[in-house]
Amino acid sequence: MNCLELRRAVMVDPRRLDTEALAHAERCDVCRGFLADALELEAGLDAALSVSxxxxxxxxxxxxxxxxxxxxxxxxxxxxxxxxxxxxxxxxWRQNDPLALAGIDFVVFEESQAILDAKPSDPDDLARVAVQMGINLPWQLGELRYIGTCPFAGTMAHHVVLKTAYGKATLLLLPGRTQLSRAAAVARGLEAVVAPATGGSVAIIADSSRSLARIEESLQNG
Ligand SMILES: [Zn+2]
Incomplete structure (x- = not known):
């Protein structure tokens, strides 16, 4: 079972996973976190529904x-x-986190303008910020098409565009924009995840969940 399959199973019912899924969550940190979030949400829903x-x-x-x-x-x-x-x-609630959705809207409506308006960006700056945030930039997954900085969600984002084997993907490193748990959205034919990072968060927007899962995993595992 891979990460994507595990996530699908968790979305269906986090409390009834088969042994294969549980074994995956046992050895994969990213999925273990995802499962923990889902179980917490499930418990919250139970509490909300059991109001007498x-x-x-x-x-x-x-x-x-x-x-x-x-x-x-x-x-x-x-x-x-x-x-x-x-x-x-x-x-x-499960799928469309506001910040993740803002990431999708950014890619659809603002990204090309942001690229045109951006100041020239120093790759060393991006590398330094990534190290500070504990993020491994996933260069091995594809071709780097663009790096720059632009305002996003009340912070200055480090904006990266990658072309991967599964399609185009955008990363927004958001130092200072802390996120407690992983959040996701699906809209306009795109998928987005906002993952917590040291002292901030990172939004990944891609046109397939396969690409998203690959990038998310390599950001954290190197
Ligand atoms: Zn996994």
Whole structure:
């Protein structure tokens, strides 16, 4: 099992992983962190859903519903709608983190302008920032197309464009923009991850989850 397969399994149900998935999480730091986040989110959802309803409310509702077939149907519809809203929120919450989504919007709407507007950038600066943040720049994965700095999400981002075997990818090193746990978004045909780094975070935006997973792993493993 690879990292991507593990993530898919975790998204389906982090509490019911098979032995192969558990073995992968055991030996892969990145996936172990991902699984821990998912389990924490799951526990948070459980807590949110187990808020007790006022005493007797359910019985009163059921009593009225029993007396009136139209009400029974209405309660069923309302319950179905609540479930749908709950499920929708969960999926959005899991997938579309605001900062990760901002990364996707940056690539779609602002990246080309940022490249045109950028000041000439010193590769040594980028290398130094990467070392400070504990990030291994994934040069082995592809061709470096661009490095520069630009404003992003209230900080000065180190902007890197890579061409990998799986397509184009953008990295935004965000010193000072701390992130407690890994976050992700999927939108506009792109996928993004924001991963915590020393004293900041790094956003990776790519057009395939394969490319994203490869880059994310090599950033942390060298
Ligand atoms: Zn893994």
């Amino acid at each position: 309803v006022p005493h007797g409310l359910k019985e009163r509702a059921m009593g009225r519903a029993r007396d009136d077939p139209r009400l029974s149907r209405r309660y069923a519809l309302a319950a179905g709608l609540m479930l749908a809203i709950g499920a929708g929120t969960t999926i959005l």
